[in-house]
Amino acid sequence: MTTNNLHLYNTLSAQKQKFTPIHAGKVGMYVCGMTVYDYCHIGHARVMVSFDVIYRWLIHLGFDVNYVRNITDIDDKIIARANENGESIFALTDRFIKFMHEDADNLGCLRPALEPKATDFIDKMQGLIKTLESKNFAYQGATGDVYYAVDNFADYGKLSKRKLNEMQAGASERTNVATDKKNPFDFVLWKSAKADEPSETKWQSPWGVGRPGWHIECSAMSTCCLGETFDIHGGGHDLQFPHHENEIAQSEGATGKTYANNWLHVGFVNVDGEKMSKSLNNFFTIRDVLKDFHAETIRFFILSSHYRSPINFSDTALKESHTALSRLYHALKPFDKNDILINNDEKTQFWASEFGQTFTNAMNDDFNTAKATSVLFGAASEINKAVKNGDYEQAKQFAKLLKTLAEPLNIAQSNPNEFLQAIIGEEQGLSKNEILSKIEERKQAKINKNFTLADKIREDLKSQGVELEDTRQGTTWRRV
Ligand SMILES: [Zn+2]
Known part of the structure; x- marks a missing residue:
């Protein structure tokens, strides 16, 4: 111990x-x-x-x-x-x-x-x-x-x-x-x-x-x-x-x-600067938020502040969390799962390193996850630097260190490619709800025989990276 x-x-x-x-x-x-x-x-x-x-x-x-x-x-x-x-x-x-x-x-x-x-x-x-x-x-x-x-x-x-x-x-x-x-x-x-x-x-x-x-x-x-x-x-x-x-x-x-x-x-x-309450109708269930954001983005958003401070929940804040978390996953992306298997000796060594000690001190200081996560970004920078210098071994060591330190937060533990694939579109562009409401608007335009508006909605969505396809079952969409 x-x-x-x-x-x-x-x-x-x-x-x-x-x-x-x-x-x-x-x-x-x-x-x-x-x-x-x-x-x-x-x-x-x-x-x-x-x-x-x-x-x-x-x-x-x-x-x-x-x-x-x-x-x-x-x-x-x-x-x-x-x-x-x-x-x-x-x-x-x-x-x-x-x-x-x-x-x-x-x-x-x-x-x-x-x-x-x-x-x-x-x-x-x-x-x-x-x-x-x-x-x-x-x-x-x-x-x-x-x-x-x-x-x-x-x-x-x-x-x-x-x-x-x-x-x-x-x-x-x-x-x-x-x-x-x-x-x-x-x-x-x-x-x-x-x-x-x-x-x-x-x-x-x-x-x-x-x-x-x-x-x-x-x-x-x-x-x-x-x-x-x-x-x-x-x-x-x-x-x-x-x-x-x-x-x-x-x-x-x-x-x-x-x-x-x-x-x-x-x-x-x-929520958007106001206290979350049912009467203000600014109340979000976890399920609602998960429609638009990856669960790990929500987790990371929560951990980016100290647990005792008030936090402001907004689309912008979640998009920022998405961007930050993506930086960690982008850094880990060059490594295959088998490249970064970490044994217990290595874990001990990482925790004893300067990065490990800074992380530990932050967490031991009233669970300061905000400060602890900043150590992970330091490790991500080291990975990127080593990759740039062509030093794959060095980069791999920092990737292992990042994953080891992030483990008690249970972030950055997923397969980077799968994570990055899953979150495409979270950071910029439209949320799922916004896309679905546009599709509904287009459907109404077609019912009203306003095909100019229907086509405009399709083109607007396309310019924002969302492609529609009309099928017998209705309109489907995908991000491109
Ligand atoms: Zn109680």
């Missing part, structure tokens, strides 16, 4: 600190996963890819990593969507779990070691709520819902650096909603069932028939899989408050021990 010199930014301590695992050589990592009622979007992609690289880097450092990412398969949105569709919640969630796995696989992410589903842990959640009740952290309101009493947890707000009294003052100015909560920031641990809810979303409990609140799911599942105190807890930046704050209140309230030693949060994804 290499010497562990990993430093990470811990949201809890609000500083970068040396990573010290609880058990030498082992890491327990819990990441809040998806609520499975719809397709994953590009914000989910960022969390998946960022923690995939964190996972791979920890493994690279020699740690035995237990990576747990939960699946929320019971929730208001799930119940509402299943009702809308007229199907059972399990039919809905099974389908979207499958789609989530397809998306993550496409993006080159390793599956977590464990993916616990909330509905398999209802007993554990009830056990935790009982403990909280016995320690005066939980109470049942008049409506039958069981709440967490935030006033009784002295450290409430320590993760998000919020003070309860300041939040309360702000909240009381804005809202005055009738509630059976003792404090407006008290949150639901157990929701009592409404009469019209289907039986599959109801469980018996000491507090009546109902279902768990969202926050208690993660406290129960993480502790069952990783123990009462574990090394790393991660998730999207938006989960810091209230979700992660509430997880801490629940778990530390129940055990009296530190819950997670290190908290890692992945930054927001903005």
Whole structure:
């Protein structure tokens, strides 16, 4: 095992600190996963890819990593969507779990070691709520819902650096909603069932028939899989408050021990400079983006920024990522797969080289993938220089080095020719959607007998490198 010199930014301590695992050589990592009622979007992609690289880097450092990412398969949105569709919640969630796995696989992410589903842990959640009740952290309101009493947890707000009294003052100015909560920031641990809810979303409990609140799911599942105190807890930046704050209140309230030693949060994804949201209609599913861009381009785009910084998602940014990634593949192109088989001795040597050390230092500095990828471009320049000088052996060595260092990022590992072939047209010219809408426009022009317009559309596309062919089955296209 290499010497562990990993430093990470811990949201809890609000500083970068040396990573010290609880058990030498082992890491327990819990990441809040998806609520499975719809397709994953590009914000989910960022969390998946960022923690995939964190996972791979920890493994690279020699740690035995237990990576747990939960699946929320019971929730208001799930119940509402299943009702809308007229199907059972399990039919809905099974389908979207499958789609989530397809998306993550496409993006080159390793599956977590464990993916616990909330509905398999209802007993554990009830056990935790009982403990909280016995320690005066939980109470049942008049409506039958069981709440967490935030006033009784002295450290409430320590993760998000919020003070309860300041939040309360702000909240009381804005809202005055009738509630059976003792404090407006008290949150639901157990929701009592409404009469019209289907039986599959109801469980018996000491507090009546109902279902768990969202926050208690993660406290129960993480502790069952990783123990009462574990090394790393991660998730999207938006989960810091209230979700992660509430997880801490629940778990530390129940055990009296530190819950997670290190908290890692992945930054927001903005779209064309604005926050991505369904209401702004600037929401992209991973599937949508994959229609226009290679999965590795999306992965590379995510890794070109530090995981904590906000990133701006746009066609231009993806095209730039495409160009950058193509540079790596162009450099690797002269070498046959068999030319760059790399043995373990060579790997050790590459990691010990100046390039390897710079890369390692970047990754050990809070997983700075932006800096680490710049080392790969340095290696690509060396390959190109050596090729230009006719020094094939030298070029081959740098090609092996590039592939070795890029491995923990899981980029530049494909066959260069296949990759470059697959991405033709991504960088410039029209996207698939744009081409399809032009074809549709031409079809309409023909229906309207406007053949001049139909011909013009065909010529315009041709000048942009897209050739159409009219067949009996309809119009097909190819890039030329
Ligand atoms: Zn969670």
